Amino acid sequence: MNIESTISATYNWCQFTPAFALVGLAALLLMADTFLPKVPKRLYAFIGAAGAFLAAYFMAKAPHFNTFGFLACFSTGLCLLLAFDYKAISCASIGGEGNEEGTGEFYALPLVACAGILCLTQAKDLIMLFVSLEVITLTSYVLTGYFRRNQGSIEAGIKYLVLGALSTGLLVFGAAWYFGMSGSFSLDTDVIASALRGGVAGTATVAVGFLMAVALLFAGAFFKVGAAPMHVWIPDVYQGAPTPTTAWLAVASKTAGFAMLCALVVPFVPLAIPGTNLGNIFICTFSLVAAATLLIGNLGALRQNNAKRLLGYSSIGQAGFIMVFFLNLNGALEFLVSQYLLAYTLATVGAFYAIAMVRTQRGSEEIAAFRGLGKSNPRTAFLITVCMASLAGVPLTMGFLVKMYSFIALVGAVQYTSCLYWLLGIMIICAAAGFYYYFKMIRAMYWDKAQPEDKPLCVPVSTGIVLSLCTLALIILGTLPLLVSFQ
Amino acid sequence: MIPLAHYLILSGILFSIGLAGVLIRKNIVVVFMCLEMMLSAANVALVAFSRAQGTQGIPVYDAQVLSLFITAIAAAEVAIGLALIVAMFRSRRSVESTALNTLKD
Numbered sequence: 001m002n003i004e005s006t007i008s009a010t011y012n013w014c015q016f017t018p019a020f021a022l023v024g025l026a027a028l029l030l031m032a033d034t035f036l037p038k039v040p041k042r043l044y045a046f047i048g049a050a051g052a053f054l055a056a057y058f059m060a061k062a063p064h065f066n067t068f069g070f071l072a073c074f075s076t077g078l079c080l081l082l083a084f085d086y087k088a089i090s091c092a093s094i095g096g097e098g099n100e101e102g103t104g105e106f107y108a109l110p111l112v113a114c115a116g117i118l119c120l121t122q123a124k125d126l127i128m129l130f131v132s133l134e135v136i137t138l139t140s141y142v143l144t145g146y147f148r149r150n151q152g153s154i155e156a157g158i159k160y161l162v163l164g165a166l167s168t169g170l171l172v173f174g175a176a177w178y179f180g181m182s183g184s185f186s187l188d189t190d191v192i193a194s195a196l197r198g199g200v201a202g203t204a205t206v207a208v209g210f211l212m213a214v215a216l217l218f219a220g221a222f223f224k225v226g227a228a229p230m231h232v233w234i235p236d237v238y239q240g241a242p243t244p245t246t247a248w249l250a251v252a253s254k255t256a257g258f259a260m261l262c263a264l265v266v267p268f269v270p271l272a273i274p275g276t277n278l279g280n281i282f283i284c285t286f287s288l289v290a291a292a293t294l295l296i297g298n299l300g301a302l303r304q305n306n307a308k309r310l311l312g313y314s315s316i317g318q319a320g321f322i323m324v325f326f327l328n329l330n331g332a333l334e335f336l337v338s339q340y341l342l343a344y345t346l347a348t349v350g351a352f353y354a355i356a357m358v359r360t361q362r363g364s365e366e367i368a369a370f371r372g373l374g375k376s377n378p379r380t381a382f383l384i385t386v387c388m389a390s391l392a393g394v395p396l397t398m399g400f401l402v403k404m405y406s407f408i409a410l411v412g413a414v415q416y417t418s419c420l421y422w423l424l425g426i427m428i429i430c431a432a433a434g435f436y437y438y439f440k441m442i443r444a445m446y447w448d449k450a451q452p453e454d455k456p457l458c459v460p461v462s463t464g465i466v467l468s469l470c471t472l473a474l475i476i477l478g479t480l481p482l483l484v485s486f487q
Numbered sequence: 488m489i490p491l492a493h494y495l496i497l498s499g500i501l502f503s504i505g506l507a508g509v510l511i512r513k514n515i516v517v518v519f520m521c522l523e524m525m526l527s528a529a530n531v532a533l534v535a536f537s538r539a540q541g542t543q544g545i546p547v548y549d550a551q552v553l554s555l556f557i558t559a560i561a562a563a564e565v566a567i568g569l570a571l572i573v574a575m576f577r578s579r580r581s582v583e584s585t586a587l588n589t590l591k592d
Contacts, residue, residue, distance in 0.1 A: 127553050134560045141567050148574040155587045157571045162518055162584075165564055166509055169525030172557055173502055176529045179550050180495075180536035236590040303592075 010124050010186075018055040018069070019115040025051040026111040033104025044107040045084035052077035052114060067338040068259035071345060072117035075251035076110050078349045078466060082356055083107060083244035085460045106146055110248055113139040117256040123263055126175045126185040126217075133171070133224070136256050137164050143245040144237055156240025163233040167223035174216025181210040189267045196271065196278065211281075214264075218285075221264055224257030226316050227323055228292030235300070238312030243359060246308055247352035250315050251345045258322060258337050269329045274416035283417050286326045291426050294320030298430035301437040307355050307367050310437060311348065314391060317430060318344050321406045324427065327413040327420065336405055343390065343398040343474070350387035350470040353463045354380070361457050367441055372450025377457050380464075381445045386471040390478070392438040393431055398478040403431060494535035501528035515575070515582045519568050526561045530554040 029044045056073035059066055083106065116135030123129040141164065145157020179185055182195035194200075195210040223230035238246045272282040297317025304310040318340075325336045355365060357380075362369045373381040390399030407427060414420045501524055508521030537550035572582055579586045 127549070127556065130553065131556050131560070134563075138560070138563055138567060141564075141571070145567075145571045145574065149578070151578060151589050154571060154575050154578060155589050158515060158568075158575055159587060159590075161564070161568050161571060162509070162515070162522070165519075165522040165568070166506075166525070168560075168564075169502075169505065169522060169529070172526060172529035172553075173532065175553065176498075176532035176536060176550070179553070180532065180539070183540045183547070185549055185553065235592070240590050300592075 011122070011128075015064075015066075015122055016119065018059055018073070019118040022051060022055055022073075022111045022115040022118070026108040026115075029108040029111070030104065033108070041103045041107065042084050044104055045080045048107050048111050049077045049080035049084060051111065052080060055114075055118075066118070066121055067334060068121040068255055068262070068341075069118045071255045071338055071341055072114055072121070072252050072259075075255065075345050075349065076114040076117075076248065078345075079244050079248040079252065079352075080107060080110055081462050081466060082247055082349075082353055085353075085356070085462050106143065106242075106244075109139045109143055110252075113143075113248075114252065117252060117259065120256055120263070121259040123260075124187055126178060126187065129187070129260065129263060130172065130175060133220075133256070133260060134168065136253065137168065137224075140164075140245070140249060140253060143248065144241040146245065147242055150240075152240035153242060154240075156237045159240075160233055160237045164223070167220050167230060170216045170223075171220030174213045174220065177209055177213035178217065181206050181213060187263060187267050189270050192267055193271055217264055218261075221257060221261040222289065224260055225254060225319050225322075226257070226293075227319055228289050228296055231293065231296060231316050231319075234316055235309050235312040238315070239306055239309040239365075243308070243352060243356045246311075247349060247356075250311060250348050250352070251341075254315060254319065255338075255341055255345070257319075258341060261326070262334050262337060265326060265329070266333065269333075272329060274413075280417075282329075283327060283413070283420070286323060287420055287423055290320055290323035290327070291423055293317070293323055294426055294430040298433040298437075302433060304437070305366055305368070307351075307358075307365050307370075307441065310367065310440070311351060311355075314434075314438070315344075315348070317434065318391070320430065321403060321427070324406045324413075324423070325409045327423075328409040331409060331412065336409065340402040340406065343402040343477070346470045346474050347387040347390040347397075347399060350383065350467050350474075351391070353467050354384045354387070357457055357459065357463055362454070367444050368448065370441055370444040371448035372445070372454055373457070374446035375450060376454065377459065380457065380459055380467065383467045383471045384445065385442050386474060387467075388438045388441050390474045392434045396475065396478050396482075398474045401478055401481060491535055491539045494531060498528045498532040498535070501525075501531065513583050513585060515572055515584055518584065519565065519572075523561055523565065526557055530557055533557075 025048065029048060032039065033044065052073050056070050056077065059070045059073060113136045116132045119132035120129060120136065123132060141157060141161045144160050145154055147153035181199065182191050184191050196207050198204055199206040219230060226234045238249065241249065268282065272279045274283065293316060297313050297320055301310055301313035301317060304313060322337055322340050325333060358369050359365050386397065390397035393399045393403040410420065410424055410427065505521045505524035505528060509518050512518050512521065533550040533554040537546040537548065540547045576582055
């Protein structure tokens with residue numbers, strides 16, 4: 001079989017059109033950055049956001065709806081809008097006030113990374129998976145360390161790069177052994193089943209080596225989603241990175257991680273039947289990882305005072321709730337995961353818009369900087385409250401519904417493996433802990449006294465629009481299913 | 488003809504040295520070198536496997552393609568890493584990982 005037919009048997013060029021379009025747009029923006037120095041740079045953010053939303057729109061209309069890709073485009077667009085809103089944030093530490101020299105890439109790179117996510121969601125073999133993953137990771141290193149005069153940004157960039165490269169090393173070593181044991185890079189159930197039987201010769205060492213390879217691959221995916229043993233980078237990187245980048249890492253990069261995890265898990269679904277040997281290994285690994293992720297994320301968040309760091313721990317905790325879906329492989333895995341991610345994305349993006357607004361106008365990212373917003377900006381405070389309530393899982397918001405689905409998935413898994421009840425206890429503790437730390441921000445807004453020098457925040461237009469739309473979507477998507485099912 | 492196992496042992500040793508270096512060493516430039524070593528370990532394993540999986544002396548080229556991609560991506564990673572290290576040295580006058588102490592709980 002020649003190369004041409006091998007590729008077209010696995011991939012269809014048409015499915016990569018949005019990715020090509022996004023890369024083309026990014027290249028255009030980079031060219032414009034060089035040749036049109038007079039154009040204000042934030043215009044690029046606006047054009048980039050428009051491009052990302054357009055890509056999301058066309059993907060929603062495509063015959064095969066790519067949920068993760070849609071989410072990635074949508075959240076990249078929102079994060080670029082955030083960068084558009086806060087020129088001060090985006091070019092503060094590059095060349096001092098007012099100098100926009102060399103800030104163009106900051107708006108073009110998220111588009112490249114978004115194209116990487118789109119390719120990742122369609123990967124059917126490890127080469128595609130690896131290369132598109134690296135497109136995402138390399139751009140996020142650059143975006144994280146972008147403020148090269150800011151101590152926190154550089155430190156976050158280096159920490160992310162070292163730990164990220166470590167996970168890449170694990171991933172490629174896993175890929176090498178996957179190929180060595182199965183003779184193919186294809187993520188296909190038949191290939192996996194044959195390797196687990198010990199290949200053509202049926203030797204036990206092949207099966208063991210293959211399991212090691214798969215474990216290394218999962219380690220790489222766990223790094224991207226921030227699941228327990230590989231979560232250490234998240235708090236530091238989230239705190240140090242520029243706010244639009246943090247928002248992007250929290251939503252789009254998390255989506256990429258779960259897309260990758262799904263791509264790795266889905267071929268195993270017919271093989272990992274509860275009760276079989278492989279099924280037990282699966283359930284055991286994922287329940288331990290989910291439990292550790294939940295505990296570290298939610299308990300670690302309790303004592304945080306920096307809002308970005310708090311959202312970092314929150315993103316670990318929420319990833320723990322998503323990991324629970326992987327215990328029950330019979331359900332519509334991708335649908336449940338992307339539904340949870342949608343709720344998480346809407347609320348988290350809202351929170352980051354609020355943080356960026358407070359950061360630029362009060363000069364602090366501490367939770368205490370939200371003091372008195374309930375009095376001075378009652379409407380904005382209400383919108384932030386809804387976002388936080390949704391993250392915590394208050395009923396009538398989408399966050400509650402998706403958290404409930406996570407509990408339902410666990411109960412479904414308990415039917416097959418009755419020794420999972422302990423995880424239910426951990427989930428309840430963690431959901432309760434969530435109420436404490438998300439409500440810290442709400443408490444600061446409504447109960448803390450405003451300082452005399454505090455002025456009411458002036459809300460930029462796009463912040464107002466995005467926050468209101470996110471809140472509206474959270475409430476509508478949180479209440480509508482109840483109304484429909486009670487009729 | 489050298490058997491496959493020898494290549495795999497070599498690659499395993501390279502990988503372990505790299506991993507240990509990343510975990511132990513304090514100098515970030517050395518940490519980067521160790522990370523590159525981990526990627527090279529994967530390359531050695533890939534090329535060895537590509538020979539071993541082949542039939543009639545023709546290797547399976549998929550694995551070699553991946554090892555080319557790994558080389559390219561490792562180069563890009565080093566470019567970004569060195570840029571960050573230079574920026575770090577300018578602001579902190581140190582490339583030790585102990586100097587990375589701004590962000591912590």
